[in-house]
Each structure stands twice: as C-alpha cells, then as structure tokens.
Amino acid sequence: MSITIIGAGLAGLSAALTLAEQGFASNLVSAQASERAQSVMAEGGINACLNTMDEDDTVENHFEDTMRGGVYLADPNAVQGLCTHAPEIVRKFYALGVPFPTNENGIIQRNFGGQKKKRTAFVKSSTGKMLMTALIDEVRKYEAKGLVTRYPHHRLVSLAIHENKCSGAVIIDTYSRQRTVLSGGVILASGGMSGLFDGLTTGTTQNTAETAALCLEQGVALANLEFIQYHPTTIGISGKRLLISEAARGEGGRLFVRRNGTPWYFMEEKYPELKNLMPRDVVSAEMVTVTAMSDCEKQVYLDMTGIDKTVWKSRLSDLREQCIHYLDIDPVKQPIPVSPGIHYFMGGIWVDEQHRTSAKYLYAAGEGACQYHGANRLGGNSLLGAVYGGQTAARTVISEMNPSLRATDDDVAYTEVSPRFRAAVSAVLGKYLKILREETELREAIRVLQELQPQNDAEERLLRLAEATAKSALFRTESRGAHRRTDYPETDASWQQQTVVILRDNELCITRRKLPERRTS
C-alpha cells in the first residue's frame, strides 16, 4: 500500500523523501512536473538559526520573530518544531548539493523582513530553484528504487471521504483523460490559492485552488482564509505581478515616496529599528497610507543604488537582470517603481501540529495548509514550512498507517473552471479583498459573487471557496497582520483565534477556534 501525495513542489517532495527514507512507498501526483512547481520561483531564501554571522542568534529568537510576525495567530508548538528543526533542514540541503555560499563559520545568511538577526540562507535570488533541483535529484534516487511512483500531468478529481475518513484519492491523467483510484492515506501538498486571484499574484497559474475548493465541498475544514499576504515590492508585467525579492531590502534597498518633491524614506522614519525590513503586512499597509497623503506622490520607489558592487555581483546578479529585463531600469543606477501585490496565502486547509486535517487519514502541508505563519508570514519561513511540514505530515502518516483503507471511484465527473469564470471571480476578490477592508465592501463582494453563474461543478466549488474567503474577512472584526479592517482598526485580544470554515448541510459555517498553549517542556 502506498501513501498518495497530491503536489510535487517542495512540500510534496519533502513528504515523499521522508517516507522513502523510512522505506515507505508513495504515489507522487502533480499537475505538471516538479520543475514547474511554484517552489522553483522562490527567490530570497530559507530561514534557520545557523548562527554563522556572529550575531548570537538562537532558535528562541527565530521562534519569537515568527510568532510576532504572525501576530500570535500561529500554533506555538508547531512553530517551535519548525524553528528547532530548521538548522538540520538547511544543512541537509547543503549535503544534497545546494550551492549555498559559505564563510569560515558555515552557510552565509542575509537579513530578511521581520527578523532581528541575519537568518536567511540563500543562493543569490534563486533559492527555491536551487532547493528544488537538489531535492528532485534526491527523490529520483528513490523513484529508481520503486519507492516513489510519479504521476506527472495528473490532477486531483476527488477525495474518497466517507464518514469523515479518507481512504484515498481519484486522479485523472490530463493527457489521456484516464482516471486512477489510489487507496491509502493522502497528503495534500498542492500549494497556495493563486487561482482565486488570476493574474493578480506573484505565483503560478498551476495552483488553481481546486484542492482547497474540493476540501470545502467534501466537508474538510479550512482556516484563516482572510489572511492574504500582499508583498510590498512587486511590479506589473504581462499577465501577472512580478516579485522583486525582499532580498533587495535585506541587502540594503530602501523605500521612498516623493513628498513635496523630495524623497521621504518613510519606513526608516516610522520604524527606526527594523526600518525597511518590517514584516510585509506593515510595509504594504504603510505604502497604502503614504501614497494616500495629499503631499505625497502616488508611486513608491525601491532605491537600491546604495548597494555595494560586490553584493550586486555575488548576491543579487539575477535580481538586477530581472529589473533590466522587465523594467528596462538598471537598479544599480536608478530606483525602481514598486507596489504591493498578492504573494502568499497564510490560510488554507486546517491542520493540527502533526499536519492532520479535520478528516481522518487526510493530511496537508506546504502553502496549501494553514500552519506556522499566523496572520502574516515572514519571508524565508515558507520554504522552511513547506519542507518541515512535508516531513511532519509524512511522519504522522507513518505513525497512523492503516493498510485496510480501500477507495473506490465515486464516478464524479471531472470538470474544469473556464478561464472566463476564473477571471470573473478574480475580478471580484481582487477588487474587495484589498490591503485595507471594510464591511460594506466585503458585503458587496459577497453579493456580486452570489450573482455569478457557475456552469459546472468545478466553477461552483471555486465560487464557494471565494465566498468563504470574503465571509471569513467579514467575520473577523479586528485588524491583525495581513487582515486590516478600516472599521475595526485595532487588534482585539479576544480574536487571537483561528477562523474556521466548514460546509454543513450545504451552508458555509464559520466559527472561531482557540489556539493551543505553548508547551513548557
């Protein structure tokens, strides 16, 4: 019997590798090859307290920064596990061949947003691609041994869930249209919900949000859907938002807006400690605020002209090429215009510390799962979360292995969301789920969504997920991290709880859920 993993990005590969290393077989299902997963796009780096930069960094510092960055909406015990295991994860990637630059203490680390120490390991601005290449090669070793069976170009059709117990998954070959039923536990690792914001995110078109939509329909709980990260520095290019990595600010880039004609480095003035490296939710909201001021221009610039020549060469050469290619601006010589864009989904499939979902024998990891990042994710923590989450899910599966699980094909027809319908849903969410939100607009979003006319099951599901997202944002009457309500501007201690949404009797049921206390041991 094999475990089925849906998604072959960093989280899926890491789950498959952990299983294989322990001698357990898995089916690794993905819509496209691993080389095309969003994980290859990750740029700035991966966090771990390696303490190589003579700054006395500790795991506890990493824990605190992550919790504070997420405005205390993450499971502290899960975050503790994440930060504790981070150093061994990064060292393992080095052993697998990731060409991290080193100094006499070990792997070199850079500054990143929301962190007080240099804690982000990187390979230029192509960290995700480097991790993926090494991991794909390592998993290949186990493919040859028959422990990992790839199902490339396959999509998830449905989960075999009965009485809240998952016994497998039905998948379809998008090339031949042939269906396959896979029995056994299932790990969902199919990435973030970019498909709700078509053309408006920095991510991939491959992550269609179908998995989350299917979970919702099949009675699996989702959480914190309202927490959508706007990255402060993106630019519009043909068909999407292009990320300008936080590494730009980590290496010394500064944000300014022209106020009465002269550059105002507003982040430095307002936040003298972390300056331009405040967490992303704070920077993006400040950008909205300053560009709305009457004496300021509407455009914020990222000024990298002060960065040292050697840093450009050894650490940012790819980022420089990107600016020249897409903007026709050499950032060494001239500031570049930037604005916030949708970048990451903190919410997703609800999981516990062990990565169990609300259904038995169904697990989730990676960006698609709601874990580690609370109300706002720190840069560099999601590559880490994807790897560690995949590993943890795999270990849990092993401990709960049930060889008697048998799935059958429920013969649900496979349908797809049409590009037009996706564009219509995205237009509504993009318009109303902004950096700053308020009740009348959120109500309007829900009303407009309810007027859309889905033509098949997939469209109906996507619409329901969109509605659940807007309703979650309406439900949370406070401001915290990436969820900012102009009508409820304060953070409310009684809201230090997750927003959980589940479908009951065909109705979206939204509740709050308390977070676990931090264990003292």
Add this chain to the structure above:
Amino acid sequence: MKLIIEILRQRDSASEPYRQKISYEAPPEDTVATLLSKLNREQELTDMTGKPVGRIEWQCSCLQKKCGSCAMRVNGVPRLACDTKLSECKSGKLLLEPLRKFPTVCDLVVDRSVMMTHLLSIHNWLEQSAHHTGKALELCYDASRCLQCGCCLEVCPNFFAEGDFYGAAAFVPASRVLSQLRREQPQDLSEFYRRNVYNGCGKSLSCRDICPAGIDIEQKLATSNAVAVWKRYFKK
C-alpha cells in the same frame, strides 16, 4: 497591433493536426503567453473562415521564464511563450506550433516526460553527500537553473525522443552532480553519461544559443566530459 495568428492545432494525439488562422488586435507589450490567455477568455472568437476557435490548449505556470512549462515554436524557433513579446513579431504574422521532438498531446501541449525518464536512467543524483568546492560554486548554480524546457533538444540534430542520446537537457543537470563527486566516490552516472551523452553528441553546439535560461551550455558539456570521461574531479 494587428496580428494574423496561425496555430497548429490538434484535438488529441490520435487526430490529424490542422492549421487555424485568427485575426486579432493585441498590445505589442503583451507576451505570447498573455495573448493565448486572452484568446481563451474571448467569448465568441472565430477564425478567419468564421469557424469558432474554441479553447486553445497550452501549458504555463510561472509566466516569468522560470519553469519551462510554456516552451513552444514561435515563428519556427523554440522559445518560452511567456518570454516572447508580440513587439518582436515585426511582420504581424505569428506562427505558433508545438515542439516537434516530443509527442503532441493536444494543440500546443507536448509530452516531455521522456526528459525526466532520461535523467532517471542515467542515475542523475548524488549517492554521497555533495563535495562542495569554491571552483564549482558558480557552475553548480548555473547548472541547477535548467528549466527542463526542451528547447535545446528541439534544435539538436542528434536528439530524438525515442533515441538513446539525451542531449543538453541531460548534460546540464548532470554537470551539477558530476562536479560534486569526489575521486574516491565515483558513481554510475559517469558510465551512463558516457553511454547516453558523450558518445552521441556531435559537439555542433546548435544548442548553445537557444537556452532561454541563458545557461552556459558549452561550459557544462566541457565540465561533464572532464569529470565523467577524463576523470578530472573538482578539488578544494
């Protein structure tokens, strides 16, 4: 700008391909990828004979030349659709075809699974932990950037999907692994490399200038040969 778009279409692997011409107006700064997305969002698009166009199947993922998904032939040249601006098409005639070296699945989608099968069959992985050397650092970075897009194979005179020569899409990733081996710890990869790459490569370097990732392909070939064939391992 006004475009006459000609697309080589095919319903499925068993059907006959046919050519379809569409007249369409699009901004020159759009990429071919954006154009295809727009065409697919049109409600009642018809071709130049008045027939409905229907959904044009093609593949993409990152839309920023980082994943290799959208490789296709644009005016006869293998390229990434997301990295090809319409403004490059001066004549206003745009010919889109699927890559020819791989079996067509439908329209512009081809099955490139054979590329992964090749890397599996040459054992492209490290048996021991990586031997990092300062000299190979940049090379490993560059080699690790390979998108597995297949553009290099499309132009290679010696590569055929069913053949036993695997081309640059194999030697570029292999150079990363080979450069991280120690002399005391050789691997099967060297032997398979010789069999499936070294022996079949004509070194014509038709593949050199086509790589959309801008990888220095010639250097990767030289490195792979040096380690796998001439046993010149990297030293600290």
